[in-house]
Amino acid sequence: MKPFDLPKRGALAANETMPGHVAGGAANDLRSYLQRSVVLRSRALAEASRRSEPIAPVPANGRAKSTLSSIDDVLAHLRSRAAPDAPRAILVxxxxTEIDASHEAIRIAREQSADQRLCVLVDLTHGAIGPKLGIRRSPGFAELAAGSAGFDEIVHVDDETPLQVIPAGQAAAKQEAKPERLARIFEALAQVYHFMVLHADRETAFNYQPVLAGRLRTVLAVLASGEGKSRSAEQVSAELAGFACTVMLHEQSTERRWFLRRSA
Known part of the structure; x- marks a missing residue:
């Protein structure tokens, strides 16, 4: 089956249009998008070959700690579970509600893109990713899900790395998205990219749970500083069981010792 040959899994209605549908001109648009992705993957490989940063060691038992205070520990755990047949997506x-997990999502996505992978960071939430990377919020994933924008209009490339980024889009557009449409978009993205990092706030994450369950390798729940050893951390782990994947907890540091943009 060719990439994006998705109608065989359940075609959309004849009068329904969406990015990723392979009928007519949309198929040509997606083929062009795939061709450009190959070029960008070559850039990613070249960038990775120039990097000399050490890779964090994989834990001997292949398991993460109950709460990880270091993003390097999170990345090591992801590498330790990189089975060829495992889902290639993580939800950060x-x-x-008061926690901003966008910094962690950006850091993980950038590291994944440097590991010789074509990686995309998708913002599903309030648009926190775009401003931090100098990318306009709209059009973005919301417009893609609503069928009012195509991949060519929403995919950006990070200024600092080969990472591709899909910003959040406008919240009003997201309200029009149907679960079936969202599922097909995630299927399409999974066929193009080696790895996906999805970013969401708490409410959005649980709203998307029916669509994402079974499609994720890991859910990384970001806790506030000092919360890692509290009973609330255990509660969070239990709440995330419905995603049907590995759950990791990350406790934010009181100081973020890394930056997002060199110009910042």
Whole structure:
């Protein structure tokens, strides 16, 4: 089956259009998108070959600690579970409404893109990713899901790395998305990219759970500083069981010792 040959899995209605549908001109658009992705993957490989940063060691037992305070530990755990047949997506979400998990999502996505992988960072939430990377918020994933924008209009490349980025889009557009449409978009993205990092706030993550369950390798729930050893951390782990994947908890540091943009 060719990439994006998705109608065989359940075609959309004849009068329904969406990015990723392979009928007519949309198929040509996606083929062009795939061709450009190959070029960008070559850039990613070249960038990775120039990097000399050490890779964090994999834990001997292949398991993560109950709560990880270091993003390097998170990355090591992801590498230790990189089975060829495993889902190639991770959801980075805020465990509480007041937590901003966008920094962690960006760091993980950039590291994944440097590991000789074509990686995309998809913002599913309030648009926190775009401003931090100097990318306009709209059009983005919301417009893609609503069928009002195509891949060519929403995919950006990070200024600092080969990472591709899909910003959040406008919240009003996201409300029009149907679960079936979202599922087909995630299937399409999984066929193009070696790895996906999805970013969401708590509410959005649980709203997307029916669509994402079974499609994720890991859910990384970001806790506030000092929360890692509290009973609330255990509660968070239990709440995320419905995603049907490995759950990791990351406790934010009181100081973020890395930056997002060199110009910042």
């Amino acid at each position: 979400m805020a465990a509480r």
